Amino acid sequence: MHRHYRLIQRCLPGLLLLGLLAVGACAGPFPQTTLHPKSDLGFAIDHLFTGIFAWATAVFVVVEGLLVYALIRFRAKPGAPVPHPTHGHTALEITWTLAPVLILVMVAVPTIRTIFATQAPAPAGSLKVEVIGHQWWWEYRYPDLGVVTANELHIPVGKTIALDMTSNDVIHSFWIPAIAAKRDVVPGHVNHIVFKADTLGEYMGQCAEFCGDSHANMRLRAFVETDSAFNAWVANQKQPPVDPKPNTIQATGKDDFAHGACIACHTIQGVSAGMIGPNLTHLASRTTIAGATFPDDSIDLIQWVNHAPSRKPGAVMMDMNLPQANLQAIVAYLMSLK
Amino acid sequence: MTEPTGLKSWITTVDHKRIGKLYFWTAFCFFLVGGIEALLIRSQLAQPNGHIVDARTYNELFTMHGTTMIFLALMPLSVAFFNFIVPLQIGARDVAFPRLNAFSYWVFLLGGIFMNLSWFVGPLFHAGRMSVAPNGGWFGYANLTERQYSIGPNIDFWLLGLQILGVSSLAGGFNFVITILNLRAPGMKMMRLPVFTWMTLVTSFLLITAFPVITVALAFLMFDRFFGTHFYELSGGGDPVLWQHLFWIFGHPEVYILILPAMGAVSEILPTFSRKPLFGYTVVVYSGILIAFMGWGVWSHHMFSVGLGPIADAVFSSTTMLIAIPTGVKIFNWIATLWGGQIRFDTPLLFAVGFIAMFIIGGLSGVTHASPPADLQQTDTYYVVAHIHYVLFGGTVFGLFAGMYYWWPKMTGRLLSETLGKTHFWLMLIGMNLAFFPMHFIGLLGMPRRVYTYSPDLGVSDLNLVSTIGAFLIAVSMLIFIWNIIRTRTKGKIAGDNPWQGATLEWATSSPPAVYNFAQIPTVHSRLPLWNEPESVAQRAPSGHIHVPDGSWWPLVAASGLPLLATSLISGQLWLAFVAAAVLLVGIFKWGFEPFEV
Numbered sequence: 001m002h003r004h005y006r007l008i009q010r011c012l013p014g015l016l017l018l019g020l021l022a023v024g025a026c027a028g029p030f031p032q033t034t035l036h037p038k039s040d041l042g043f044a045i046d047h048l049f050t051g052i053f054a055w056a057t058a059v060f061v062v063v064e065g066l067l068v069y070a071l072i073r074f075r076a077k078p079g080a081p082v083p084h085p086t087h088g089h090t091a092l093e094i095t096w097t098l099a100p101v102l103i104l105v106m107v108a109v110p111t112i113r114t115i116f117a118t119q120a121p122a123p124a125g126s127l128k129v130e131v132i133g134h135q136w137w138w139e140y141r142y143p144d145l146g147v148v149t150a151n152e153l154h155i156p157v158g159k160t161i162a163l164d165m166t167s168n169d170v171i172h173s174f175w176i177p178a179i180a181a182k183r184d185v186v187p188g189h190v191n192h193i194v195f196k197a198d199t200l201g202e203y204m205g206q207c208a209e210f211c212g213d214s215h216a217n218m219r220l221r222a223f224v225e226t227d228s229a230f231n232a233w234v235a236n237q238k239q240p241p242v243d244p245k246p247n248t249i250q251a252t253g254k255d256d257f258a259h260g261a262c263i264a265c266h267t268i269q270g271v272s273a274g275m276i277g278p279n280l281t282h283l284a285s286r287t288t289i290a291g292a293t294f295p296d297d298s299i300d301l302i303q304w305v306n307h308a309p310s311r312k313p314g315a316v317m318m319d320m321n322l323p324q325a326n327l328q329a330i331v332a333y334l335m336s337l338k
Numbered sequence: 339m340t341e342p343t344g345l346k347s348w349i350t351t352v353d354h355k356r357i358g359k360l361y362f363w364t365a366f367c368f369f370l371v372g373g374i375e376a377l378l379i380r381s382q383l384a385q386p387n388g389h390i391v392d393a394r395t396y397n398e399l400f401t402m403h404g405t406t407m408i409f410l411a412l413m414p415l416s417v418a419f420f421n422f423i424v425p426l427q428i429g430a431r432d433v434a435f436p437r438l439n440a441f442s443y444w445v446f447l448l449g450g451i452f453m454n455l456s457w458f459v460g461p462l463f464h465a466g467r468m469s470v471a472p473n474g475g476w477f478g479y480a481n482l483t484e485r486q487y488s489i490g491p492n493i494d495f496w497l498l499g500l501q502i503l504g505v506s507s508l509a510g511g512f513n514f515v516i517t518i519l520n521l522r523a524p525g526m527k528m529m530r531l532p533v534f535t536w537m538t539l540v541t542s543f544l545l546i547t548a549f550p551v552i553t554v555a556l557a558f559l560m561f562d563r564f565f566g567t568h569f570y571e572l573s574g575g576g577d578p579v580l581w582q583h584l585f586w587i588f589g590h591p592e593v594y595i596l597i598l599p600a601m602g603a604v605s606e607i608l609p610t611f612s613r614k615p616l617f618g619y620t621v622v623v624y625s626g627i628l629i630a631f632m633g634w635g636v637w638s639h640h641m642f643s644v645g646l647g648p649i650a651d652a653v654f655s656s657t658t659m660l661i662a663i664p665t666g667v668k669i670f671n672w673i674a675t676l677w678g679g680q681i682r683f684d685t686p687l688l689f690a691v692g693f694i695a696m697f698i699i700g701g702l703s704g705v706t707h708a709s710p711p712a713d714l715q716q717t718d719t720y721y722v723v724a725h726i727h728y729v730l731f732g733g734t735v736f737g738l739f740a741g742m743y744y745w746w747p748k749m750t751g752r753l754l755s756e757t758l759g760k761t762h763f764w765l766m767l768i769g770m771n772l773a774f775f776p777m778h779f780i781g782l783l784g785m786p787r788r789v790y791t792y793s794p795d796l797g798v799s800d801l802n803l804v805s806t807i808g809a810f811l812i813a814v815s816m817l818i819f820i821w822n823i824i825r826t827r828t829k830g831k832i833a834g835d836n837p838w839q840g841a842t843l844e845w846a847t848s849s850p851p852a853v854y855n856f857a858q859i860p861t862v863h864s865r866l867p868l869w870n871e872p873e874s875v876a877q878r879a880p881s882g883h884i885h886v887p888d889g890s891w892w893p894l895v896a897a898s899g900l901p902l903l904a905t906s907l908i909s910g911q912l913w914l915a916f917v918a919a920a921v922l923l924v925g926i927f928k929w930g931f932e933p934f935e936v
Contacts, residue, residue, distance in 0.1 A: 028797040032784025034715040049712040056702040063698050066673050071691060074612065076680040083679050088618040088671075096670040097663060104659045104705075111709040112652045118711055119648040135487075170482040171578055173643060173718055177784050181714040184643045186579060187481065188572040191645035204795070208643075208718035208786045210475050212482055213393050216789035313393035 031204040032177055038203065038224070039179040041118055041195035048114045052107050059103065122162035122194045127155065131165040133172035133185035135211060136218035136312065137278055137291040147237040148267075150278035151292045153222040156230040157200055163193040170212060176205030176222050184209055197224040206292075213314025219292040233285075241268050241281045241337050253333025256326045265317065268337070277317060284337045290315075301331045341853050342889075350889030352436035353853060357443050358422030359749065364447050365414035370816070371454070372406035375399045377813055380773070384806040386794040396790035397473040398492070402454075404476030405496065408596065409503050410450045412730065415738050416599035417442075420514055420538045422749055426844035426851060427532045429523025429860050434516040436887045437929060438509050444897035445506035452901040453499030456492065462909075463491050472496030475788060477589070478559075480570030480581035485563050491908055494563065497556045498904035504549045504556075505900060511545030514538055523843070525862040529623070532842040532865075533616060536623050537602030540630045541595050548591035555584035564907060579644060586637035594633045596730060598626055600737025601668060604690045607744050608672055610840045611687035612679025615866055618671040625664035632661045642710040643717050651710040658708040665701055669694060684838070685759030689740035692767055696732025700725055703778065718788075721781025727774040739766075739819075747837045751849045752830030758822040765815035772808025776801040841866035846875045854884040890932055896925025 030036075037046045122128075130141040141148050153176075155161050165174055167187040175182040179197045207218035225233065244250030254271065257263070263272035269281045283289075286296050290312050294300040306327060308317040322330070341347075348356060379399050382388040391399065425433055433439050456471040463470055473492045474483045483493045518531070518539045531539075558569035559581070568574020570581050609616045616622060638646060638654040672694055681687065703725040707713040716722055739762075747753045780798045781787075792798065836845035845868055847856050860867065860875035867875045899922025906914035 030783045030797045032796050034719075034782050034784060045711045045715055048709060049706065049715070052706050052709055052712060056705055060698065060702055063669065063673070064695060067676075067691070067694060067698075070673055070676040071681060074676060074679050074681050076613075076682045080680050083612070083614050085615050086617060086674075086678065087615055088621065089674075092670075092674065093618055093621050093667070097667055100663050100666040104662060107705065107709065108656055108659055111655055111711065114709075114711040115648045115651050115655070119651070170487055171479055175718075175786070177715060181711075182643050182717065183645060183714070186644065188577060189579070189645060204784070206786060210397075210479070210482070210718075210788040212487060213397065215397075216393065216791045219793075 032206070034177040037178060038199040038201065039195045039197045041181055041193070042177070042179055044114055044118055045181055048110055051110060055103055055107060118194075119192075120194070122192070123160055126160040126162040126194065128162050128164065129153065129155070131163050131174055131185065133165070133167040133169070133174070133207070133211075135169050135314070135316070136207070136214040138174070138207075138218070138220050139168075139278065142234070145234050145238070147234055148279045149237060149282065149286070151220050151288060152286050153220065154230060154233050155197060155222065155224055156227050157197055157224050159227075160194060160196045165191045165193070171209050172207045172211045172218065173209035174205070174220075175208040176203050176220070178203045179222060179224065180205070182208055197222075200224050200226065204292075214291070214312050217291050217293045217312045219288075221288060221292050236285060236338070237282055239282075240270055244333060244336060249329050249332045250336045251333075253326075253329035253331070256322075256330050257333055260322075260326075260330070261320065262330070280334060280337060282337055284335050298331050298335055301334060302327055305331060347889060349894060350440075350891055352432070352440050352887050352889055352893075354421045354425050354433045354436065354439060355749070355851065355853075355855075357439050358418050358420075360443050361414050361418035361421055361446070362749075364443075364450070365411050365418060368406055368410035368450055369412075369415065372403050372411050373813065373816065375403040375406065377809060379403060380806040380809040382790060383792070383802050385803065386792050386796075386799050388791060391790070393790045394467070394473065395469065397475075397788075398457075398469055398471040400788055401472045401475050401496070402457075405453070405472065405500075406450075407730070408476060408592070409500065410446075410453075412596050412734050412738070413507070414446055416541070416596070416734075417446075417510055419534070419599065419603065419738075419741050419745065420510070420542075423745055423844055424514065424518065424535050424538050425521070426748070426847065426855055427535045427842050428518060428521060428526055429843050429856060429862065430517065430521035431855050431859075431884070431886060433513050434521055435513050437890050437893050437932075438513050440890065441893035441897050441929075442506045442510040442513065444894045445502060445509070445900055448897055448901045449499055449502030449506060452502060452904060453495055456495035465490055470495065472499075477585060478581075479578070479585075480559065480562075481572070481578040483559060483563075483581075484571055486571075493559075494908045497559050497563070498908060501553065501556050501560070502900045502904060504553050507545045507549050511542040511549070514542040515546065518542070523859050523862055526843075529620065530862060530865045533605035533619065533622060533626075534599070534602035537598045537605070537626055540626050541598045544591045544595050544598075544630055544633070548588045548595065551584055552588035552592075555581060555588065558584075560907075579641075582641050582644060583637065586640040587634070589640065590637045591630070591633045593729075594630055596734050597737075598630065600693060600734045600741070601626065603737050603741035603744070604672065604693050606840070606842065607686045607690040607740050608675045609866075610744075610838050611684060611690075612676050612681045613839070614675055614679040615841075615869075616671070617674035617677070618667075619865065622668055622671050625667045628664045629661060632657065632664070636661060639708060639710075639713075642707075642713045655708055655710050659705065662701065662705055662708070669698060669701075684743075685754070685756055685763060686740050686744035686838070688760065688763045689736050689743060692763065693733055693736040693740060696728055696736060696767075696770070700728030700732055703728065716781060718786055719781035720777040720785050720787055723787050724774050724777035724781060727770070727777070731770055731774065736766075739763075744838065745844075746826070747833030748844055748849050748851070750826070750830075751833055752826050753833050753837055754822050754826050754830060758818055758825070762815050762818045762822065765818065766812055769808050769811030769813075769815055773805050773812060774808070776805045776808075780805070836868065839868075841869040843867060843875065847877055854880070854886050857881075857884070890929065892925050892929035892932060894925075896922055896929060899923075899925060 037043045128144055132139040138151050140153055165185045167185045172185040173182055174185050180193050180195050183191045183193050201224055203222040205220045244254055258271055263274055265274040265276035267273055267279045289296045290304055306320050308315040382390045382396055457469045460468045460470045470490050470492050472495055561567040562569050568576040570576050570578045605616055635657045639658040707716045743754055743759055780801050783798050785792055785798050833849045835848055857877050857880035864870040899918050902918030906918055
């Protein structure tokens with residue numbers, strides 16, 4: 001209820017201007033919203049924004065009110081004399097210079113406090129995750145856990161997470177509105193986000209800095225899990241890939257994979273060592289493919305493997321044009337990599 | 339003396355009024371082109387997973403929408419008014435350098451054409467598609483713009499086009515600084531200048547100081563792309579963040595280049611239609627100057643997500659918030675001008691008031707992202723798209739339309755229709771709020787900007803549809819404006835010298851003014867000569883021959899050297915570079931030695 005109240009409060013100027021729109025904005029689930037923070041960082045930002053927004057709303061009402069009042073009150077009346085030619089008023093000028101100064105102090109003080117609070121170095125014992133931006137997918141490395149995965153970030157609830165982020169090609173921007181806010185991912189620089197997620201769940205995010213053809217398709221997910229769920233996930237990721245039983249379609253698929261073009265770009269631990277595309281060792285443990293753009297199922301994988309660029313413009317992965325049998329086999333193998 | 343007519347007289351003209359009109363029509367055409375690009379963008383986003391255009395085309399569209407609107411529409415529309423109005427407001431016969439003025443125009447026109455040719459010349463570059471238009475965003479962030487990540491000629495068209503346009507802006511900036519400082523009529527002290535002229539002066543200083551920065555940034559990029567240097571490339575020890583600093587050191591003053599002329603126009607219109615002098619003239623002028631100075635100290639607020647560290651964030655946040663003070667002061671003075679007046683609700687006033695009302699919203703959302711932590715959620719989202727359009731559409735475009743309705747009778751001798759004008763205003767006001775207000779929510783609800791597609795899961799589909807409807811409403815309002823212009827050519831009411839009872843010198847002469855502007859250069863004794871001393875600036879028939887400069891071909895010839903030079907680079911034809919240099923040099927040489935009077 002409290003949440004809804006805040007959202008409605010924010011919609012107020014909208015209601016003043018366009019009630020219709022505010023109704024539209026207050027409906028529906030918004031998985032990528034910035035307005036329902038689920039971490040200490042998200043809450044600090046939201047708290048600051050709410051304060052600034054209140055000041056902005058107050059100024060809006062006063063100044064637009066004065067403007068509208070002046071327009072109605074001083075509209076020309078027939079036969080009225082030429083108005084008195086006032087040229088200015090020093091006291092008034094000083095007043096409306098100082099008034100904004102005071103309001104801005106009220107905005108600047110919490111702003112600067114929040115800047116330093118949210119950019120403090122990560123405390124010892126934080127879970128470190130390296131984020132590497134690629135055109136157009138995300139690579140995550142957990143150096144202390146020995147896990148490498150893509151697009152879907154898994155983190156434990158209530159633990160401080162320290163993201164160290166850089167890019168492998170152009171500038172991207174890592175954005176998970178509900179828990180991690182946003183920070184650019186710049187080649188040659190390492191940027192940091194430190195946060196502690198406080199609510200279990202799946203959160204959506206995506207690249208926010210224009211990074212070329214498929215910028216719109218560089219999406220991501222974050223799974224905030226209980227300690228035990230997270231540990232189970234880590235344990236599974238550390239396993240070698242599932243080895244298909246002989247004489248199954250999956251085994252054929254593994255063979256096709258190992259002797260095909262796939263190995264040039266993709267790693268499957270013990271099978272291939274390509275470094276250009278995402279690590280596929282546990283592909284089937286993920287819920288999405290292709291920069292968290294499509295669901296991770298056989299239908300989408302088949303289309304993806306054979307026609308990546310038409311599903312994701314500019315994709316480095318080319319049309320594989322595999323015969324149907326090989327395609328089915330490879331996808332069956334990939335789908336077995338839990 | 340009669341004015342020559344015909345095509346040649348326009349191509350060779352050095353008359354500031356004709357050049358103003360050329361600027362106006364050219365910029366207005368580019369404004370329509372940028373508008374069509376916007377409609378295609380909005381059509382694509384009207385629903386999730388849209389398929390009107392493909393990703394590549396969409397990226398070209400938003401890049402060219404921004405670039406066109408900023409460099410080819412809004413800036414030159416302001417310059418159209420600098421040209422037409424400023425010499426009249428200061429009581430001059432022309433600008434200080436009439437042929438340089440013509441040169442500025444031709445460079446602008448040819449630069450704009452050069453950049454837009456990229457829509458059609460794909461086959462010449464074996465691109466496999468018709469268009470090779472720029473696709474790196476109007477902000478062109480390195481290192482995406484490096485050859486490694488942008489192989490085709492798209493970015494080359496952008497950077498070379500902007501270099502050409504920069505020449506035009508620099509020449510124009512110098513011309514207006516010198517014109518305003520040196521060609522004022524007797525008695526026209528600096529603190530008697532009309533505020534529009536003051537803002538032209540401030541803007542011109544910004545042009546000549548800001549454009550060298552982007553010129554350097556673009557030269558680095560050109561060297562990286564064509565000659566293998568590594569200014570923005572990690573592999574050679576460069577840094578892509580360097581581009582962002584250079585671009586925004588230019589880019590933030592550029593924002594004020596776009597808004598100050600509109601603020602100047604509004605400062606002229608409010609007094610005229612409330613029949614009161616501008617409240618706090620001195621404060622309004624000084625706050626304009628202050629905004630221009632402070633605009634140099636805020637560039638990193640475009641970079642709060644880059645990771646410059648808490649100290650830089652805190653400093654640039656503070657300087658940015660400070661700019662809100664002189665801006666707020668202007669708004670209060672405008673409201674105080676209306677206060678106690680006799681306000682006539684003619685179309686120019688409606689647009690001027692629309693400017694204030696919408697600019698307040700843009701200013702306030704600006705304060706919310708002056709706070710770096712808050713900006714971390716807002717930057718690169720539709721929230722910022724909403725902000726920029728409240729400032730540049732609600733602000734600059736409304737201000738420019740206020741100026742069009744206000745000065746149209748002076749430029750053409752006929753008044754635009756009030757009925758059509760008011761319809762235009764209300765449709766545009768409703769359209770822009772439908773188009774841009776939902777974008778605040780779209781951004782806060784998690785939609786990034788510059789995406790050609792979005793998922794229905796985000797829950798912003800309805801809001802996007804509303805926004806698209808608003809965009810088309812704006813388009814309808816433009817059609818009404820165009821119809822108004824066409825209709826006014828034959829059916830518009832004859833304006834007379836001073837249809838609005840304005841107080842400044844441009845209203846002392848005929849509409850449209852004679853080629854020499856003033857038969858007698860007026861002597862002014864106050865800030866509002868037509869209100870305070872109409873008899874001392876009244877015009878009589880000219881007493882003898884009045885010299886005005888003759889037309890010249892050479893500014894056009896010299897100007898055409900620049901796009902040729904760019905073409906030689908983009909096509910890799912060295913011989914063309916020599917031809918281009920020859921054209922440029924011959925043009926300048928012949929121009930320099932052209933007889934002063936024929």
